[in-house]
């Protein structure tokens with residue numbers, strides 16, 4: 172069985188006095204795709220954002236319990252920039268920086284000290300190839316990234332995340348702003364990337380979870396209701412609320 176990447180123990184998350192996650196216990200294993208699912212407001216994004224400490228930036232947010240990344244308590248990590256290189260986030264709405272396609276990808280590399288032009292060029296190309304975008308942009312690397320289509324922008328954001336050689340890709344509803352063709356491209360890409368990276372995705376779409384995830388985590392009102400192999404849970408949910416969610420009665 173593959174190695175545990177994240178171990179979440181007795182996790183509670185609060186926005187001021189509102190408890191958004193209650194006693195979540197979960198292990199996420201290396202590689203493959205884990206989908207976090209559940210009705211609106213159940214805590215999916217909160218859980219995902221906890222994994223790279225993005226909620227730290229929210230005034231009034233607090234957390235109890237432990238999140239271990241490869242055995243290390245992430246709240247004891249001193250170098251957050253380095254941690255977020257290893258555990259990187261792609262958001263719902265594509266958010267290219269207002270700069271060229273090339274510079275979007277080179278940005279993180281430069282922050283991490285890569286300055287030599289030939290290495291930058293090589294790594295930018297590699298990241299764009301991994302994100303299945305190279306052929307579409309190789310002749311316009313100096314063009315502003317905002318001129319790309321929504322789907323291309325999202326693949327650019329994935330390329331930007333990949334450029335700094337992360338171990339984990341966190342994605343918060345990465346296709347909800349995209350049309351079906353762009354969604355299919357991103358899903359194929361994530362399946363490909365999951366052979367090499369640990370991918371954790373928040374999705375509203377049961378179809379998407381079924382198509383691409385190996386494991387599913389089902390949350391309801393801040394609690395983890397059940398988790399395990401996607402096909403097994405979809406075929407035979409153990410809990411009534413999962414059944415109701417799967418049959419569209421809640422959500």
Ligand SMILES: Nc1ncnc2c1ncn2[C@@H]1O[C@H](COP(=O)(O)OP(=O)(O)OP(=O)(O)O)[C@@H](O)[C@H]1O
Pocket residue numbers: 186189191209210211212213214215216217218229375
């Ligand atoms: N910045 C915030 N300040 C205060 N409350 C928040 C904040 N972000 C989320 N919440 C609350 O925490 C709970 C969980 O929110 P979260 O965004 O994690 O749910 P979600 O399952 O991702 O929802 P959705 O599917 O609608 O995106 C909700 O009740 C929400 O209102």
